[in-house]
Amino acid sequence: MIETLIQGLLLGGLYCLFALGQSLMFGVMRLTNTAQGDFIVLAAFAAIAATSLLGSGAAMSIVAAGLLLLPLAFGFGFLLQRQVLNGTLGRDPLPSLVVTFGLSIVIQNALLELFSADPRAIDAGALATRSIALPGGLAVGALPLLVFAAALACTGALQWLFGHTRLGRAFRAVSDDREIAELMGLDSNRIYALATGIAFVVIALAGLFQALRTTVSPADGPLLLLFAFEAVIIGGMGSFWGTFVGAMVLGLTQQIGFRIDPGWGILMGHGVFLAVLVVRPQGLFPKTRG
Amino acid sequence: MSNALVSTTGLTAFYGDAQALFGVDFELHAGETVAIIGANGAGKSTFLKSLTGLLKAPREAIRFDGRPIGSLPPGAIVRQGLAMVPEGRRLFPSLSVEENLLMGGFAGRPGPWNLQRLFAMFPILAQKRHVPGTSLSGGQQQMVAIGRALMSNPRVLLCDELSLGLAPIVIKEIYDALPTLTAEGLSVVIVEQDVSVAQRVSQRVYCFQEGRVALHGRSEALTREQIAQAYFGL
Numbered sequence: 001m002i003e004t005l006i007q008g009l010l011l012g013g014l015y016c017l018f019a020l021g022q023s024l025m026f027g028v029m030r031l032t033n034t035a036q037g038d039f040i041v042l043a044a045f046a047a048i049a050a051t052s053l054l055g056s057g058a059a060m061s062i063v064a065a066g067l068l069l070l071p072l073a074f075g076f077g078f079l080l081q082r083q084v085l086n087g088t089l090g091r092d093p094l095p096s097l098v099v100t101f102g103l104s105i106v107i108q109n110a111l112l113e114l115f116s117a118d119p120r121a122i123d124a125g126a127l128a129t130r131s132i133a134l135p136g137g138l139a140v141g142a143l144p145l146l147v148f149a150a151a152l153a154c155t156g157a158l159q160w161l162f163g164h165t166r167l168g169r170a171f172r173a174v175s176d177d178r179e180i181a182e183l184m185g186l187d188s189n190r191i192y193a194l195a196t197g198i199a200f201v202v203i204a205l206a207g208l209f210q211a212l213r214t215t216v217s218p219a220d221g222p223l224l225l226l227f228a229f230e231a232v233i234i235g236g237m238g239s240f241w242g243t244f245v246g247a248m249v250l251g252l253t254q255q256i257g258f259r260i261d262p263g264w265g266i267l268m269g270h271g272v273f274l275a276v277l278v279v280r281p282q283g284l285f286p287k288t289r290g
Numbered sequence: 291m292s293n294a295l296v297s298t299t300g301l302t303a304f305y306g307d308a309q310a311l312f313g314v315d316f317e318l319h320a321g322e323t324v325a326i327i328g329a330n331g332a333g334k335s336t337f338l339k340s341l342t343g344l345l346k347a348p349r350e351a352i353r354f355d356g357r358p359i360g361s362l363p364p365g366a367i368v369r370q371g372l373a374m375v376p377e378g379r380r381l382f383p384s385l386s387v388e389e390n391l392l393m394g395g396f397a398g399r400p401g402p403w404n405l406q407r408l409f410a411m412f413p414i415l416a417q418k419r420h421v422p423g424t425s426l427s428g429g430q431q432q433m434v435a436i437g438r439a440l441m442s443n444p445r446v447l448l449c450d451e452l453s454l455g456l457a458p459i460v461i462k463e464i465y466d467a468l469p470t471l472t473a474e475g476l477s478v479v480i481v482e483q484d485v486s487v488a489q490r491v492s493q494r495v496y497c498f499q500e501g502r503v504a505l506h507g508r509s510e511a512l513t514r515e516q517i518a519q520a521y522f523g524l
Contacts, residue, residue: 166392169385173393176382183342183374184442185365185397287384 003138004259005252010140012251013148014213016244017206018224019231020154021199023243026232028171028195029089031096035104037225039200042107043073043207044216045115051122059125062212069204077200081193089192104221111218119215127212147209154202155244161198162240171195230273236283245284294353295320295477296341296372296446301351303333303340310336312501318446323468323478325488325509328498329521334481335377337498338448341479342374343367354446369397373444377451377481379435381423388419390434394441401443402474408437411467429460436467447471449480453487465491485517499523 022036033039050065084103088095130142162168173181174188182188210216210224227250235246250269257268276283294317303311311333318324326334339345341352343364352360359367373394381390391405409416412433418426423434432452439447453461461484468491472478482488488495489509497505497520505512505520 169389169393170396172384172389173382176384177380179344180376180380180382181393182364183344183368183376184393184438185368187365 002136004255006138006140007144008252008255009248010144010148010251011255012248013144013151014206014209015227015231015250016151016155016247017147017202017209018228019235019243019247020151020158020240021203021206022228023232023235023237023240024158024195024199024202027237028175029192030093030175031085031089032093032100033199034097034100034225035107035221036203036228037223038104038107038221039203040207040210040224041216041218041221042111043069043204044211045111045120045207045218046072046204047208047211048120048122048216059127062122062124062127062208065122066205066208069208070201073200073204074197077203078193078197080200081196082189085196086189086192104225108218108221115218117217117219119217120211121215122208122211124212143209143213147213150205150209151244151247154205155240158198158202158240167194227269230269233283234273234276236285237287238283238285242283242285249284294318295355296479297353298337298341298351299353301337301340301347303336303345303347305336305345310501311340314498314501314503316496316503318477318479320445320477321472321475322494323472323480323492325492325495326479326481326498327483327485327488327495327517327521328504331500332498333501334498335450336501338374338450338479338481341367341448342372365397368442368444369399371399371443371445372448373439373442373446374448375432375435375439375450375452378454379428379431381431381434381438383422383424385423386420387415387423387426387434390423391415391437391441394438395443397442399443403440403443405441408440411470412437428456429464432456432460432464436464440471444476446477446479449478451481451483453482453484461487485521497521 018040022033025031025033047065047069050068051061054061054064084099085096088099124143127143131139132142132145133139162171170186170191173184174186174191178188231247231250232243233246234249235242235244249272253272254265254269258265296318298314298316301311301314301316302309314337326337328334336345340347343362343366347360349361350358352358354370354372359370382393385393388405391408414430415433415437418430423431426434452464456464465487468478480488480492489512492509495506495509495512496503497517499520504523505516
């Protein structure tokens with residue numbers, strides 16, 4: 001039983017990394033990125049390509065790939081928002097949905113063309129099998145623990161950024177009232193680009209971990225998007241900790257489902273998501289408004 | 291004409307295809323308080339939105355300190371020293387009182403205003419600095435909105451309907467703060483529904499009617515009859 005709960009929380013850590021970028025972009029500019037999952041897969045393939053170029057297997061090459069990928073992802077996100085997505089924002093949510101949906105199809109087919117449909121992974125070497133012994137005869141995998149720690153750190157960092165920095169204040173101000181924020185001298189297009197840049201750093205981290213933990217193939221994106229979306233909706237838009245808790249709920253439910261029957265895990269996750277939508281559509285930690 | 295701090299000549303404004311201003315000529319001099327009155331839909335708020343860049347205006351139609359500012363974005367205009375207290379206050383709901391005030395200083399214009407000085411002027415805001423701005427009473431929210439505009443160290447303060455939804459005693463308290471500001475050389479434009487308040491606190495009055503200036507003159511020289519005629523177009 002304890003083992004199932006621990007597994008669920010660790011899985012939740014991964015979902016939290018999937019979801020944080022979505023939560024950030026929706027929170028700042030009401031933009032639903034339907035290509036979120038495909039960008040995670042794109043980042044995973046970029047990480048796979050980078051590690052194989054740098055020399056597969058060695059822990060150093062994985063760290064180097066990460067250090068290379070994260071700043072690149074920031075720049076990619078910044079430019080994507082500045083050049084493409086800013087033009088889709090407005091009172092009508094449809095243009096941004098259509099454009100990100102289009103990006104999703106483009107990414108899937110480009111990856112299929114470049115890497116074929118074969119599932120691929122990063123050879124994590126010793127990290128894949130290393131575990132840490134817990135009292136009571138339990139052992140926890142080092143990699144899932146690392147993913148969980150990263151999710152915790154990213155959530156805390158984003159919450160601190162939003163609550164205690166000048167940039168975070170600007171994020172909240174443009175989210176509240178774009179017109180008045182611009183009246184104060186903010187360039188909301190630039191603020192949006194910075195938000196997407198940061199979201200893509202988390203997306204890249206999620207992709208790197210996904211490729212380390214399991215195999216990825218070009219068509220995986222939509223399922224990852226679904227998990228990200230479910231975590232954000234369950235958590236509510238009140239804070240990043242809400243997204244974290246939403247991801248934990250999703251991870252735990254799926255793991256309990258898997259325990260009951262290996263075919264039930266994903267389905268039970270969707271069930272809890274639907275139940276939250278019916279009972280508490282604003283999520284567990286809704287945004288408070290004056 | 292040439293010594294006006296803010297001047298508009300033949301200013302027009304549009305919401306899509308609908309024209310809201312039809313050639314407004316307006317002047318504001320340094321240290322002066324000017325009131326704009328008029329019925330709902332006369333174009334008062336539209337005029338302030340044009341001055342602050344929220345509505346696009348022809349480049350030469352608005353001059354600030356001799357330079358054309360009509361085509362500039364709002365951020366560039368606030369950096370030159372033109373700040374607005376918007377209608378309905380429009381505080382940022384997810385920001386605390388102090389954070390709302392700090393947003394006002396985002397443009398980074400140097401000058402005398404900072405948090406300490408604002409808290410000295412409105413002590414109640416110092417007590418409530420960490421609570422959400424929108425949890426305050428209407429009058430206190432208006433203080434935050436004024437303070438937020440002052441934080442940009444403006445040379446011209448545009449106030450849109452300060453008295454909206456406030457009790458008379460609170461309105462008086464808010465307007466009593468104005469002379470302190472103008473004594474330091476700040477120029478003020480107020481848009482006001484209450485004609486007697488507008489006449490009391492200003493040196494000159496412009497009366498708008500259907501997007502045009504129907505009447506303007508020295509506040510104490512205008513009679514009730516003149517204003518009523520300009521107000522309703524009778």
